[in-house]
Amino acid sequence: MYSLKLPELTSLQQQQLAFAACIRDPINSPAIHDVAADRMALYRELFYNNILDTLSSAFPVLHQVLEEKHWQQLCQQFFARHHSSTPCLSRLSGEFVDYLQGNQINNPGWLIELAQWEWAELDLFLAADADLSLITGDDVINEIPVLSPLIRLHHFDYPVHRICKDFIPEIPDQQKNSLLAWRKADDSTGFMQVNALSADLLTRLQSNQQHTGQQLLAMMTEAHREFEPAMIMQGGSEILHAFHDANIVLGSRTLFNKDKN
Amino acid sequence: MTREGQHQSTFEQDINMNLSALQGAGLGLRRSLLDEIETLAEGELDFLEVTPENWIGIGGQYGRQLRRLAERYPLVCHGLSLSVGGPAPLDLKFIRDLKTFLDELNVVCFSEHLSYCSDHGHLYDLMPIPFTEQAVDHVAQRIMQVQDILQRRIAIENVSYYAAPSQQLSEIDFINAVLEKADCDLLLDVNNVYVNSINHHYDAYQFIDALPAARIAYMHVAGHYQESESLIVDTHGAEVVDSVWQLLDFTCQRVGSKPALLERDFNLPPMNELLKEVNLIRHYQTQQRADDVQLKIA
Missing domain, CATH: 3.90.930.50 (Outer Surface Protein A; domain 3)
Structure with missing residues (x-):
């Protein structure tokens, strides 16, 4: 994905990146001075829940067997750190698997394999017909x-x-x-x-x-x-x-x- | 004639040809609705709206069902991930894939949100563009770029927003400036006007009056969630409320009978409940037509 770097950014781009950062990672991002805290919290909730619902339905077994806290931690970190390149929300789950492979710290060995196996079903479902x-x-x-x-x-x-x-x-x-x-x-x-x-x-x-x-x-x-x-x-x-x-x-x-x- | 001028006239032809195929009341297509929509009698729905990101490249049964529906109904496409106001360059490969999809399914109108949904990557929901002159230029230039690649005029939707960061212009001035500068159409979301009027304390009726009626390609109505007296969240997960129907009624009187559709994404009720709401859209559209006739007779 395209990388946006200071200092070439316009003030509009800086405003937009700061807003998005507060949604992705509210704890570690500076607050936007003219946005009320409760409204920013609403944005965070809407965006994060959308990602969480998507991943929870794509990986039902993984979601079920992990402690809820552990599952949410994986989803939160993924949302905070990963720059998704697919315009299709359903295909975000494939990027989640790639992300898990690159960030395996403290995860049990079966976790990534289970994620790969659950993704296989959705991946096939989303695929174009064979030629x-x-x-x-x-x-x-x-x-x-x-x-x-x-x-x-x-x-x-x-x-x-x-x-x-x-x-x-x-x-x-x-x-x-x-x-x-x-x-x-x-x-x-x-x-x-x-x-x-x-x-x-x-x-x-x-x-x-x-x-x-x-x-x-x-x-x-x-x-x-x-x-x-x-x-x-x-x-x-x-x-x-x-x-x-x-x-x-x-x-x-x-x-x-x-x-x- | 300049190159731009040539493109312009092509777009004009497109819109006249395409939008004439679009009328009446439609429904947003969800995968879970496919089977039921396939069994509906002719005339229950006048057109369908499809989110292209959810369908581009999809084969199998869903792909076939969509192609069958495209034979039966005029389709409009409502994009989610173009990030037309976004900080990173437009995803040109995606726009080209989109063009192929629109052409293959003979889509009569493509719309996107006056918003952005990405930073360095996709976030899959709508963030509020700062209402500034700088953002008008930015988003208008990008809309023109999209129109150029798609070789068609597109419609831009007024979105719900819960915060207005770095605001210099009013929402209505911002929208009108973008429409004018990009010379694009408007997808008027009547529910969003209502939601924003409560959340940001303005008069929804005056807002509708200040929009350029001639640019309205089609309209949305939807349900929302009233979180508190001063905060409504645009969820598409409930019935359309009376206040929004009243605003639709007013809008039909002011702008004429534009094509309109019901958006329902969550808590889907049985199809007959959805059709009741679609018929209510028709009611307000035809009431307007009856008024027109009476005026002409008078």
């Missing part, structure tokens, strides 16, 4: 599988999908929790925990430019020597078809002309 013009077929084995852009895949240390008031994990799990959220064909959001092989396949699909489904699975047999290659080819092919049925993989395409050259 289907690339898709030419549905042979996800012999052609190049096209992964939906409307998926969010996370590998968490904590089982954040199970967190609730009665279950707060004390220590990280020994194995990663690979969690997938995606937009289904009926526009609702799906959630599932995926095993290590499926997670690896999804990760490969995310960066895949030119390999067919079969080629991807063959590469996976190299990376997972602990499994029989035939098992990966067979199981992986079933997973690819299941992903296609679930709208996680949208279809297939052939090589672009430019790829062939």
